[in-house]
Amino acid sequence: MADGSSHVSGLPGVGTELGLRASHADRDQVVDVLRVAAGDGRLTAEELDERVGAALTARTMGELAVLTADLPTATASWGAAEVKDVVRIEQEGASTRRGEGWVVPRRMEIRSAWGEVILDFTQAVITYDTLRLDLDIRGGSLKLLTRPGVVVDTDALVTNYAKIKASRSAVPETPVVLRVEVAGELSFGQVVVRPPRRFGR
Template identity: 55%
Template sequence: MPGEVSGTEGSSSRRDAAELRVSHRDRDRAVEVLRVAAGEGRLTADELDERVGAALAARTAADLAVLTADLPPEGMPQQARDVIRIDQRLGDAKRTGRWLVPRRMEIRLKFGELKLDFTEAVITHDTLHIDLDLRIGGNLTLVTRPGIVVDADDITYTRGDISIQPPADPDAPVLLRVLLAGRSTGGDIVARLPRRTPWQWLQRKPRTGEARDWRNPLGGAHP
């Protein structure tokens, strides 16, 4: 009948779509999906490296589809914003839970504190640039997890302290580099892992996002 598509024609149409050439944007989108999956523990470091390499070399839609076929569709990330600007004067602000990490942040703080909690954040690219202007009483706290590296070498400061906690697991694949630049004329910068809850202390459990030593699952010193 008119308007109907035969089975042969439908199969041909799907095959043609799968064989369409992909763009740089298509490849970048697939890489974002893979990075989110790795951040959630769905892919190992080796699998991530292998699939990212294949995504960047992909030529057709079918080449990309096979790389994410075993990942849940709800893991598909939204499009990250290029820049988020925060100008906080008096009072505190925070980003927690599954917030989408942008490519760049411009942060101005005075008599207030901003906490950026990355323990459940959705990370879709490998670098976050933060441009800082910390005035008196303006403090920045970064709560990290394994795979997040904070670099504050480009901060100039006349007052205030900078405290960057070493990574919990130096061998973890780097999911995100946070590059801090700008100035501090009276504020503090702290990068740390999540604090243990009282129950975690009693059970000797690792902090949220902290790597567990599987050779000694209860934590503490090795026998």
């Protein structure tokens, strides 16, 4: 935890003096770091609630530093990444994949005909608590690879000669870090929701 050093590591503005007053943006970023850590299994639900409460009432950068000092700084690396409100995917007869390290936006518009779209959340950079997917898919499939803390809601999706295959999370008590709301229309295709496969290594 805090050791009295004069700089913050893994927080907004690395090298910031601990005594400086924290801004709303600084508090929000720490809250997001904590949510990602909880989704990775580094914090329990009780620890997450306690630290989020402390982050929202923190007055200085030093108080925020204490809350993330025992977490890998990599979980805060998204601070330098470009975060978009809307990302669009348009394709026909093609395949698109978002994999390790991709930054999850607030909303995605996916227009796909006879192709495949894969959104892998297992090592994604999550900066919002909700992602809305607006679909217009004809043929092919949308695959959502989840991790503990990522939940998918397909209730608003209209299907025509299509199917939805969803696997339940094996860790239901995990705090929700991202809710994926799937809407729009799916014809002659499928949406597959499943957690990452386990490897024996």
